[in-house]
Amino acid sequence: MATSARTVIVGGGLAGLSCARALGSDFLLLEAEDRVGGLCRTDVVDGFHFDWTGHWFHARTPEVKALIQERWLKDNLLTVERKASIFSEGVWTKFPYQHHLYGLPAQTIAECIEGFVEATLGESGKALRERPLEHAGEFIQRHLGKGFAEKFLIPYNEKLFTIPVTELSPEWGGRFIPRPGLSEVLRGALGLTQAGAGYNASFWYPREGGIESLVRALAADVAALPGEVRLKTRVQSISLSARRLTLTNGEVIPYEHLVLTAPLSSVAKAISDAPPHVREAGAKLRAISTSVVEIGADDVGGERFHWAYFPERRFPFYRIGSPSEVNPRLAPKGTRSFALEFSHQGPADTQRMIAQSLDALSELRLIDKSKVRLARARTIPTAYVLFDRAHEASRRTVIEHLTRSKVQLAGRYGRWEYSSMEDALLSGLECARTLLQAAPTYESLPAIGAAPDTTQTAIPIAKQGT
Numbered sequence: 001m002a003t004s005a006r007t008v009i010v011g012g013g014l015a016g017l018s019c020a021r022a023l024g025s026d027f028l029l030l031e032a033e034d035r036v037g038g039l040c041r042t043d044v045v046d047g048f049h050f051d052w053t054g055h056w057f058h059a060r061t062p063e064v065k066a067l068i069q070e071r072w073l074k075d076n077l078l079t080v081e082r083k084a085s086i087f088s089e090g091v092w093t094k095f096p097y098q099h100h101l102y103g104l105p106a107q108t109i110a111e112c113i114e115g116f117v118e119a120t121l122g123e124s125g126k127a128l129r130e131r132p133l134e135h136a137g138e139f140i141q142r143h144l145g146k147g148f149a150e151k152f153l154i155p156y157n158e159k160l161f162t163i164p165v166t167e168l169s170p171e172w173g174g175r176f177i178p179r180p181g182l183s184e185v186l187r188g189a190l191g192l193t194q195a196g197a198g199y200n201a202s203f204w205y206p207r208e209g210g211i212e213s214l215v216r217a218l219a220a221d222v223a224a225l226p227g228e229v230r231l232k233t234r235v236q237s238i239s240l241s242a243r244r245l246t247l248t249n250g251e252v253i254p255y256e257h258l259v260l261t262a263p264l265s266s267v268a269k270a271i272s273d274a275p276p277h278v279r280e281a282g283a284k285l286r287a288i289s290t291s292v293v294e295i296g297a298d299d300v301g302g303e304r305f306h307w308a309y310f311p312e313r314r315f316p317f318y319r320i321g322s323p324s325e326v327n328p329r330l331a332p333k334g335t336r337s338f339a340l341e342f343s344h345q346g347p348a349d350t351q352r353m354i355a356q357s358l359d360a361l362s363e364l365r366l367i368d369k370s371k372v373r374l375a376r377a378r379t380i381p382t383a384y385v386l387f388d389r390a391h392e393a394s395r396r397t398v399i400e401h402l403t404r405s406k407v408q409l410a411g412r413y414g415r416w417e418y419s420s421m422e423d424a425l426l427s428g429l430e431c432a433r434t435l436l437q438a439a440p441t442y443e444s445l446p447a448i449g450a451a452p453d454t455t456q457t458a459i460p461i462a463k464q465g466t
């Protein structure tokens with residue numbers, strides 16, 4: 001079936017939906033899954049709500065803040081003060097590690113402070129302060145020093161990204177790493193309170209419905225527009241020269257404008273007329289998969305946190321989230337929920353991960369194994385873009401090829417970057433604005449009408465469940 005929409009958007013996560021909303025009309029959004037939302041979906045099982053791993057909203061821009069507060073979530077919005085912990089050397093400390101040494105063994109505290117002073121002020125740190133950094137290991141060494149590097153940042157990042165930090169580029173996530181001054185390190189070592197360090201000291205989360213209620217509100221805006229959203233519709237190949245897409249069912253869809261939010265690595269493979277150098281670059285785009293083990297259990301007390309980091313290698317996961325601690329409505333009364341995140345490349349043995357999770361939660365005294373109500377796992381095949389040495393040049397080659405063919409790229413995976421929900425919303429908006437400028441016959445940004453009731457779904461979103 002041919003479509004008459006001028007703009008085809010591939011992917012119905014936040015980026016694709018945001019683009020459709022801002023275009024206002026004349027779009028066809030194609031989503032492979034049976035409901036929109038991408039990573040921002042929430043499943044409800046036996047009264048436990050699990051996002052596709054915890055999604056906490058940090059808004060920086062007035063534009064997105066206003067949409068969330070005044071339109072999409074309004075009365076359904078909680079502001080939560082971050083309660084993030086770290087477990088290492090047998091003790092729980094507060095996140096960020098570099099601001100909260102208090103409670104760790106004295107030897108560790110001394111190594112971290114000495115290393116920090118050397119790196120930031122001392123003679124031996126001078127070389128790294130004066131030349132461009134070559135890899136993430138140098139970034140950590142330059143800004144935090146040897147102690148912080150060895151005790152937390154290197155083991156944690158190597159567990160998360162599954163490769164040595166010397167193989168990660170210095171841009172791998174620097175924006176997200178808190179960089180304290182000396183007085184903050186010292187005050188943290190002495191146990192003096194330091195609220196609010198880091199980019200996410202407080203965050204927003206929906207009161208009801210998990211993070212998917214944000215998607216529902218946005219999707220309801222989109223459903224009110226003269227455009228089309230098609231679910232269970234996967235794009236298989238793209239001909240840039242013929243300006244058409246072929247779906248997995250064989251259907252061919254022509255486009256005038258194309259916005260891609262599907263992972264750049266799979267897009268590069270799907271371009272049927274890509275020259276060899278673009279194919280080669282695409283094959284070098286690597287990502288990490290995340291498997292998430294979701295546990296629901298009776299509340300038996302123990303450490304309380306929204307999420308906690310585990311740098312030590314003896315724990316095979318890098319982080320445990322606790323959705324019920326962020327919002328008790330996410331779990332039945334008298335219970336707690338946990339989401340343990342494991343990084344890997346290639347297939348995962350999720351049964352083993354479930355067993356490892358139950359053992360670890362029991363060792364940490366967070367559950368009683370005989371009182372577990374739910375234990376299951378899911379895998380996100382493309383979760384973290386791997387900022388390895390090939391990343392920058394390969395990404396640039398593929399993006400330049402698509403840009404020359406006037407294709408717009410949006411979202412964390414479309415742009416092949418490390419970014420947040422807000423960034424995904426903004427990048428979709430930005431693509432729409434670019435297209436609206438390029439196509440002056442479009443109406444300007446839409447007046448969509450009253451804010452939607454997010455407790456009801458207005459476009460076909462499948463019933464929540466397993």
Ligand SMILES: Cc1cc2nc3c(=O)[nH]c(=O)nc-3n(C[C@H](O)[C@H](O)[C@H](O)COP(=O)(O)OP(=O)(O)OC[C@H]3O[C@@H](n4cnc5c(N)ncnc54)[C@H](O)[C@@H]3O)c2cc1C
Pocket residue numbers: 010011012013014015016030031032033036037038039040053054055056057058233234235236261262263290380382383384410411412413414419420421422424
């Ligand atoms: C483990 C983890 C934790 C995170 N936690 C947070 C957090 O706490 N706060 C935060 O702000 N951000 C967080 N993020 C980032 C956030 O999830 C993303 O920035 C955002 O959801 C990306 O939205 P998107 O639309 O770009 O991509 P996606 O959500 O991936 O949407 C892309 C859509 O495209 C569809 N698609 C793919 N290929 C095709 C195809 N061939 N044809 C048709 N459709 C296709 C997919 O089904 C999907 O629905 C986290 C990410 C991860 C991996």
